[in-house]
Amino acid sequence: MAIPHPREIQVAVVEWLDERYPFTKAVDEALYQRVPNFANAFYYCFGGMVFILVVLQLLTGILLSLYYVPDAGGNPAAAYSSVNFIQNSVYLGWLIRGVHFWGANLLIIMVLLHMARVYWTGSYRAPRELNWMVGVTMLLLILAFSLTGYLLPWDTKAYFATQVTIKIAGGVPPQQLGAFIRDILQGGSVVGPPTLQRFFTIHVFLLPAVIVLLMYVHFRFIRAHGISEPL
Amino acid sequence: MAESTPRKFTRRTFLGWQIAVLLTSTVIVGLAPIVVFLLPAPPKGQKKGPLSVSLPKSINELADGDVIKFDAPTTPNSAFLMADGGGDNAPGDLAFGGFVVKSEGKLNVLAINCSHLGCSVALNQDARTFDCPCHGSRFHLDGNVLHGPAAYPLSHLTWAKGKDANTIDVDGIVLGF
Numbered sequence: 001m002a003i004p005h006p007r008e009i010q011v012a013v014v015e016w017l018d019e020r021y022p023f024t025k026a027v028d029e030a031l032y033q034r035v036p037n038f039a040n041a042f043y044y045c046f047g048g049m050v051f052i053l054v055v056l057q058l059l060t061g062i063l064l065s066l067y068y069v070p071d072a073g074g075n076p077a078a079a080y081s082s083v084n085f086i087q088n089s090v091y092l093g094w095l096i097r098g099v100h101f102w103g104a105n106l107l108i109i110m111v112l113l114h115m116a117r118v119y120w121t122g123s124y125r126a127p128r129e130l131n132w133m134v135g136v137t138m139l140l141l142i143l144a145f146s147l148t149g150y151l152l153p154w155d156t157k158a159y160f161a162t163q164v165t166i167k168i169a170g171g172v173p174p175q176q177l178g179a180f181i182r183d184i185l186q187g188g189s190v191v192g193p194p195t196l197q198r199f200f201t202i203h204v205f206l207l208p209a210v211i212v213l214l215m216y217v218h219f220r221f222i223r224a225h226g227i228s229e230p231l
Numbered sequence: 232m233a234e235s236t237p238r239k240f241t242r243r244t245f246l247g248w249q250i251a252v253l254l255t256s257t258v259i260v261g262l263a264p265i266v267v268f269l270l271p272a273p274p275k276g277q278k279k280g281p282l283s284v285s286l287p288k289s290i291n292e293l294a295d296g297d298v299i300k301f302d303a304p305t306t307p308n309s310a311f312l313m314a315d316g317g318g319d320n321a322p323g324d325l326a327f328g329g330f331v332v333k334s335e336g337k338l339n340v341l342a343i344n345c346s347h348l349g350c351s352v353a354l355n356q357d358a359r360t361f362d363c364p365c366h367g368s369r370f371h372l373d374g375n376v377l378h379g380p381a382a383y384p385l386s387h388l389t390w391a392k393g394k395d396a397n398t399i400d401v402d403g404i405v406l407g408f
Contacts, residue, residue, distance in 0.1 A: 003240055005243070005247050006247045006251040007247055059265075063265065063268055063269075085272070089272045089273070090268065091267045091270050091272060092264050092267050092268045093272070095264060095268075096264070096265075096268050
């Protein structure tokens, strides 16, 4: 009996799919783009690394949410206990949480490197200003991710770090506006269970949705403009 | 491709399979830790052993036909383990409550779960039977079936006298969650 080449199986599957929707055409358009020689330098990869890290964050974040409990009530609070459980009891929990933690740190470094490259090669100039703005928005979103994620373990460090950041946000003049921002973030008169609930919702529902949308916009812009010529 | 003569195992076929195996193993290496992560973690502090249950009345003072209902301790969260059972109940199944019953001179400790589908039976004060609220099964105080749909008697719990006459030690498990 002839041994089927994997290619034959692959062709059969792709043909079945292509009869139903022109996937090959769509994938070809997305993948087979000429990369100019000047874009082969390593520093043109920073954006792609950011993308891979974001995907990794989404994946490990979903996994962590299977065990994390966003409840700051009680002592020790369920939020703290669940992080402790992930770290010490769940199989490979330390690994998944570690990837999420270090991924978050690396992400900020890579975003800054990517931004520096875009600035260095002048890629922010016309007609690409909108993409620069989208990028800066995403930088702020990632910082918001970091801020809200930092509170979630609900340990002493998280609690007092958040108290400080909320105090800073609450220092916006005039005094009434600052107090309003503080109350909205805090959800009460002190940093407490409502704060954790708000930060959790922002971290897990709001920000991922917005950043995925903006990443799509970012990539469509790149495709529309092409990679910018070097100076 | 379909009408061509059957392929020989060429160098190209080998390389094709090699790439397929390489990609597959890469995917497996990436997914394996995730699958491991999804496995239920062992509950911390889970431990089998006798659970001490305090009763409102001394077991020595029970008259014939007396019934005392008791619940499994909740601090820490625990359950009793059935000693026997038929139908929905089986030896080793969890019960979260039980009855100490004196019936025809014999002291029995029964699990609370109906042998039909596991609902908690309740003492019928007037008829002196255990009645199931779900489908109407009825049991004699010694645990035997008086009326279906249950087909098997109530399960027993393994027990021993405790440190005083108001306490019994019932076989159970600290659940660890």
